[in-house]
Amino acid sequence: MSETWTVLLPSTIDPSGPDELREFATFVSIDEYADEAALVADADRFDAVITRTVPLTAAFFDAADSLNVVVKHGAGVDHIDVDAATRNGVLVANTPGENTNAVAEHALTLLLAAKRQVVRADAATRNADWRRHDFAGHELSGRTLGLVGAGNAGRRLAELVHGFGVSCVAYDPYVDSEDLPANVELLDSVSAVFEAADDVSVHVPLTDETRHVVGREELRALPDDAVLVNTARGGVVDEDALCDALDSGALAGAGVDVYETEPPTADDPLLDQERAVLTQHNAGVTVESARAVSLAAADHVRTVYEGGRPKTALNDPK
Numbered sequence: 001m002s003e004t005w006t007v008l009l010p011s012t013i014d015p016s017g018p019d020e021l022r023e024f025a026t027f028v029s030i031d032e033y034a035d036e037a038a039l040v041a042d043a044d045r046f047d048a049v050i051t052r053t054v055p056l057t058a059a060f061f062d063a064a065d066s067l068n069v070v071v072k073h074g075a076g077v078d079h080i081d082v083d084a085a086t087r088n089g090v091l092v093a094n095t096p097g098e099n100t101n102a103v104a105e106h107a108l109t110l111l112l113a114a115k116r117q118v119v120r121a122d123a124a125t126r127n128a129d130w131r132r133h134d135f136a137g138h139e140l141s142g143r144t145l146g147l148v149g150a151g152n153a154g155r156r157l158a159e160l161v162h163g164f165g166v167s168c169v170a171y172d173p174y175v176d177s178e179d180l181p182a183n184v185e186l187l188d189s190v191s192a193v194f195e196a197a198d199d200v201s202v203h204v205p206l207t208d209e210t211r212h213v214v215g216r217e218e219l220r221a222l223p224d225d226a227v228l229v230n231t232a233r234g235g236v237v238d239e240d241a242l243c244d245a246l247d248s249g250a251l252a253g254a255g256v257d258v259y260e261t262e263p264p265t266a267d268d269p270l271l272d273q274e275r276a277v278l279t280q281h282n283a284g285v286t287v288e289s290a291r292a293v294s295l296a297a298a299d300h301v302r303t304v305y306e307g308g309r310p311k312t313a314l315n316d317p318k
Helices: 016-021 036-041 058-063 082-087 100-115 118-126 152-162 190-196 216-220 239-248 287-305
Strands: 005-009 025-029 048-051 069-072 091-093 144-148 167-171 184-186 199-202 227-230 253-256 276-278
Touching (some): 048 287, 058 082, 100 199, 144 152, 190 216, 216 239
Parallel strands (some): 005 048, 048 069, 144 199, 167 184, 199 227, 227 253
16 A cells, blocks of 8 residues: 555654554554544644544544544553444554553552551651651552452462462452453452452442442451552542542552543542542553553554554454
8 A cells, every 4th residue: 555644643652663653654652632523623734643642532533534543552442442443444443452451460460558557657857857656557468359350460460469479359240260360360340349348449440330349348358457459440439438548548549550531630629638649640651561552552543544454453343
C-alpha cells in the first residue's frame, strides 16, 4: 500500500512504536489540542489513534470521517466510547498483558510500603524527626491477599507474593480456577474475598458493574491491620468510604495509584491521608513496559493498515 496515514499519538510514547510506522505514517501529538472541542474540530484529519487516557467521545467519532482504528496504549478502555466507534465503523483494540509485570510489581510495592509505613518514616527522617517506634508496621508473610480481579496483573501479583508465603483468594467471573496459580483460591463474590482476606489488591476494569464495587461494607469486612491497594481504576473504589476507613482506623493503610478524578484536585481528601501511599497512575509505566506497549500498539495500527484485524480487537465495526 502507498497511502499515507496520519496517526494521533498520546503526549508521551516510547518512540520505538512510531518508528515502526514511519514508512507509511505521519504523526500528530494530542498536545497540539487545547481541549476536546479543538480535537473534535480536527477529528477528520486522523486515520489512526493511539491513546492513553484522553477521552474519545461520541462527538469525536461522529466527526472522525477518515478514522480506521483506535488503539489503547494499555488495557482499560473506559475513556473510549466504543459504541460510538462501532457505529462509525472504527475498530478499537487494546494492548493487554504488555505491562502486566509492571502493574503487579507496583501493586506489591504499594502494599509493602503501606504496611511498613515507608513514606511516613521517610518524611520524618528527612525532617530530623527520629521516632522509629512510631512506624512499626505489619508483615506480609503468612497472610491472605484478596484479589478483586484475577486477570493478567492479578495472577502475576499472586505469583510474586507466593515467595512471601502468602495465599490468595480471588473473585473474577471471567477466569477458570484451573488457569490460576496454585496459591489462589477462586471465590464466588467480592464480599467473600473481603471476608476471607487480610489485605486486598484491586485489578478490574471500570465498568457499570465494577463502579464502587469496593465500598463501606467491603472495607468493614477487613481486619483493622489491613491494607487496600488499587492500581486498576479510581472509580472501582468508593474514595469517600476509603478515606473514612483510614480516618477511623478501620484500615491500617492504602496504596492508591488511580483516582476518581485524575489528577486529583487539591482538596481531594485522599491527599490528606498519612497512611495512604499515593502514586500517579504510573503502575504500568516502566522503561521496559513503555517500549513493549508502544510496539504492540504500533503493530495493531499496521495490522489494520494492511487490511487485517488485531487479535485484541474489542468491537465489530459496521
